Amino acid sequence: VSGKMGDREVCLVFVTGKGKASAGGKELGLLGERMSPFEGKPWSVYVPQGTDWSVTADTELELAVCSAPGLSGGLPVRVIGPDDLGQEVRGKGTNTRYVTNILPEGKPADSLLVVEVITPGG
Template identity: 45%
Template sequence: MNHADVISNRPTAAARPSLLVKAQPGGRVIVDVTPQSAGWAHVGFRALRLGAGETEALATGARELCVTVLSGQVDVLVGSERYTALGNRQSVFEDQSPYAVYVPPGREVRIDARGSAEVALSTAPARGRLPARVIEPGQMRRSVRGEGANTRYVCDILPDSEPAEALLVVEVITPSGHASSYPPHKHDSAGDAETALEETYYHQLNPSQGFAFQRVYTDDRSLDEAMAVEHRDTVLVPRGYHPCAAPYGYDLYYLNTMAGPERRWAFKNDPAHEWMLAR
């Protein structure tokens, strides 16, 4: 086999859709990722902007749902149960945890905006073993990861230590000039040391005209895509390592939705970059 044959057999960007899902500049739906559109089996993600008095109605079907109130305030009706005045911040960059609602499969849901609001809808296949519940800010664990220019601030909305069947949901703020999800790590193989989890990154920037960078790559580079991410864009992570970085002057927020065959977050760092953890 000559060199030209090797090159021609490599996967190309044209052979698959981009991992970057651009935000819609207007309208109710900011982004809508389904298992079908992503080409995977588990994670669904939508982000919605609602005006005062607007309503979003949906049925969970065969999937569990985590509604995260990103900004503004909403009422959430699950069947006959009404959860009122959920939401305590006007921006995801405020120093406080969000409200969220866990909803099992087979439920009718309505979200009523009390004023302008933004909500995220994270879904994954489930059987319906758990009841609906509000997840209050005080129940969410907040932590700091990394050090120096690798420091970021984490809020566990629905971690594997809290009840759900498949979903894992977390939000992270990465300060200006810092790296995040770094050293690069992956979770795409089943085993004790690593779990296979699909993941979406829903990004926001402060100020909103900013941008950030994210790379998704595998050890063999059969997947290797570097993306410039703008306000409210979403990045799909079907497999591989997935670090991101915020340029100077712009803080980066992202909401992660993860799900896979096993509901456990276990990851492997890229061996080429793991050395920095020992410094």
């Protein structure tokens, strides 16, 4: 899959599977390692507005393409690895949620915020 979002910035989240990613003319390598969203934190790629990107699946792959208006911030393409992500628990009892902050407020992005929320059954 490939794209160029024009005036929108993008965060590509490898929900499951592995794929070779490139953006802005840079090869970013083989990303992703979990085969289920319940197996740890995801790999992601931040792509600033107006930048070409592509992902070629190496295994079966579920890719979330998140976007928001860009503000011409001139930010670079960057890989966001699992070790770069913070996690927190919100709520309690049957309202417990496990939140992984992929692109939280305070990290370089024009207007995009991305989190992954796992809600246990029950």
